[in-house]
Amino acid sequence: MLSRLLWRRPWLRIGALLAAPLGWLGVVYLGSLAVLLxxxxxxxxxxxxxxxxxxxxxxxxxxxxEPVYRRIVLRTLSIAALVTITDIVLAFPIAFYMAxxxxxxxRAALAVAVLMPLWASYLVKVYAWRTMFANDGILNWVLDPIGLSVPQSGYIRVWIVLSYLWLxxxxxxxxxxxxxxxDSLLDASGDLGARPWRTFRSVILPSAIPAIAAGSIFTFSLSLGDYITPQLVSSTQFIGNVVYANVGIANNLPLAAAFATVPVVIMVIYLLLVRRAGAFEAL
Incomplete structure (x- = not known):
């Protein structure tokens, strides 16, 4: 009886299949956001x-x-934007060569090389950078003969580490x-007399904009909410650190929840912007 009912109504089969994951999404994820708000x-x-x-x-x-909170929000926004731009500049040549x-x-070897850092623990990678930034670390050992040293600015350190992590x-x-x-699109551009740079500028780059926007969703959102990297490699305060401090040390859960809504609102606005660039179709 049940199998006949499901066979005659495909929408019922799909609903039964999606009931558990959608219920989990509604109760756990959206429910937690509602409690936060x-x-x-x-x-x-x-x-x-x-x-x-x-x-x-x-x-x-x-x-x-509070001016200090406004500065923290602007600092977090700027680091997320800077990390995203840096990763775009670094990632595009690598991705272009691979593709x-x-x-x-x-291509297979490069794909493994790109994925390999993701197999290592997040904390291990951050602590490795913290060790390299130390006064007796390998970076100072390499830079010292040419009269340079590791940047002391916590902002620059966070920028370097986050750019590496999310690349x-x-x-x-x-x-x-x-x-x-x-390939036929590129061949057509060449047949019409376009030089390689013109083909790249007029064909390849516009076609890659949705993919760039899709990648920026990850780099921007992950940088916006990260609090472990700033805490381990610098003393500079970002939104995540303020939320963490108010949940734990200050025990001011309402203020932490209010501050946590700031990146949520920023990401909603950002997703609306990149949606116009076709980011969701490229995911």
């Missing part, structure tokens, strides 16, 4: 230290009015996007 409107009683469960905009007012130039054997997430989408470009 609700908590952001609560306040912390200064005398007792207890959470007052009532509607208030004090947390958001604090974030907007359009390399032989199948070299594979930019290479793979761009590689997939370049690989989908039809």
């Amino acid at each position: 609700i908590t952001a409107f609560w306040t912390l009683d200064e005398f007792s230290g207890l959470i007052v469960k009532g509607f208030s905009l004090d947390n958001f007012r604090t974030i907007i009015e 359009r130039v390399a032989t199948p054997r070299r 594979p997430y930019m290479i793979l989408p761009i590689y997939a996007g370049l690989e989908r470009i039809s």
Whole structure:
């Protein structure tokens, strides 16, 4: 009886198949976001230290009015944008060589080389960079003979480490996007008299924009919410560090929740922007 009902109604089969994952998404993921948003409107009683469960905009007012919080938001935005731009510049030549130039054997070897850092633990890679940034680390050992030294700026250190960590997430989408470009399209450009640079500028680059936008979603969002790397390689404060400190040390969960909504709002705006560039079709 049940099998006959499912056979006659394909939509019912699809609904039964998707019920569990959609239920998990709705309850765990969207439910946690709803709890986060609700908590952001609560306040912390200064005398007792207890959470007052009532509607208030004090947390958001604090974030907007306090100059230190505004600087932290702008600093986090700038590092996320800088990491994204850096990874685009580094990833495009690698992805282009993999997709359009390399032989199948070299392409496979490069794909393994790009994926290999993802097999290592995130913390191991960050601690490795922390060791290299040390005064007696390998970077100072290499740079010292030419009169240079490791940058002391925490902002630059975070930029370097995050650019390294998220580079594979930019290479793979761009590689997939370049690989989908039809050879006949490039041949047609050449037949019409376009030189290689003109073909790249007018055919390849516009076709790769959706893939670049898709890769930027990963690099921008991961940089926006990261708090472990800034904490381990520098003392510079970013949004993630403020949220972490207010959850743990300060025990101000409402302010932490309010501050955590800032990257959520930023990412919603960012996704709306890259959607116009065709990023979702390239994922």
